[in-house]
Amino acid sequence: MGVEIERKFLVPEGGSVPDGREFEVRQGYLVLGPEGAEARVRRQGEECSLTVKRGAGLVRGEWETPLSAEQFADLWPATEHARVDKTRRVVPLGPHEAVVDTYRGRLAGLRTAEVEFTDPEAAAAFTPPPWFGAEVTDRPEFKNQRLATADAPPLP
């Protein structure tokens, strides 16, 4: 089991985001459980994967395995109720990196940045760069699960 410690911020639409490698991400939830439990499939560029998460807040349990394109195709139809399409850019940020997601489709207009940390102390010590907007780590309407089932982007 990996443990995920991350903070999430809005990135204002008008602002300019530094360069970074970019790819298309398509993800869908197989099952959304209580207390943030989820099983989801993702295609990121050419790579497919299945991820299971459990627990909420700053620290979550996470398990992952790679999927073949055929396995992804078997499971994708099960995600019809909860899907997200976005363009992901990974921006180096000193010792960290910001994963900047620009949403497409019904969530168009939303842009977020997530930063992952190895321990809670590093998470607490992190100073957001000027191009980050408001922090939404603890705002339920910006959780990935909620975004996947939302009709429209949440209000900032």
Added chain:
Amino acid sequence: MGVEIERKFLVPEGGSVPDGREFEVRQGYLVLGPEGAEARVRRQGEECSLTVKRGAGLVRGEWETPLSAEQFADLWPATEHARVDKTRRVVPLGPHEAVVDTYRGRLAGLRTAEVEFTDPEAAAAFTPPPWFGAEVTDRPEFKNQRLATADAPPLP
């Protein structure tokens, strides 16, 4: 998407169950969602698989993909909260077959039979053989999900 139509019965412990091919089944739930939604992994003999189900009652949506032993090993630790070990015997039953599960571990003493049908009419027309006990299709405490998290076998 496949649609699953099945009925479930108890099989009294004393009674004799007809012969059939038999194998060990180990299954664990990655995520248990609302209204019977679930993602689970299973090892049945040498075959591993991932199954997603959604919906409750007689008719459920179901999606499945085979897993390699490595993928199963990646995901199995995520199921620690909800696992079931059982010996499965598949007994021919005229045009149908009965999948008879004898549970091990904390569910020892429980034995069930499931019969799957291609349509609701066939399900309604089915006459259980004399070695079947009470029907539990609609009893929530006998759902696979509940069994996986139960401390002890439910009362008949």
